[in-house]
Amino acid sequence: MSQAEQPAETTPAPLTDNVKSCVALLMVTDMERSLAFYVDGLGFKITNRWLPDGHLRWCWMQLGTAALMLQQAMPPTLEKMTANGKLDNGMSLYFQCEDALAIYRRAKDRGVAGREPQVGNFNWEVSLHDPDGYSIHFCSPTDLPEETLLSEIEK
Incomplete structure (x- = not known):
């Protein structure tokens, strides 16, 4: 094969330039409840x-x-999800935010309950559970001491 007939060698793009994001897919038991x-x-x-x-x-x-x-989980998947009585399968999602407390206050105003925000690992952490038991966390940086509760600073 002559050089003209050989395919041109290409240098693949570095993976850091290729991968843009990672998006979680949550299987849910009731789409309407999850959308709410x-x-x-x-x-x-x-x-x-x-x-x-x-x-x-x-x-x-x-x-x-x-x-x-x-x-929406369809019957075969739904049966597997509910077989052990625990839906979340150990899944936790962490969203890094500018202001996690704003998310907490908005969710609370809309009737979404969660535990009181506290500082952990130099972040405010807002922790919620969705209708299928998935752990959902919103975090934002802070310089307050570890384990500070929101109620301690809003006195």
């Missing part, structure tokens, strides 16, 4: 959706530049 939590309660916006037969089965949501996907 994420959209109505936390303020996520649905930016893409799959509606076979007119029913929402999957969606891509965004809150700021963070994204999350939800998918």
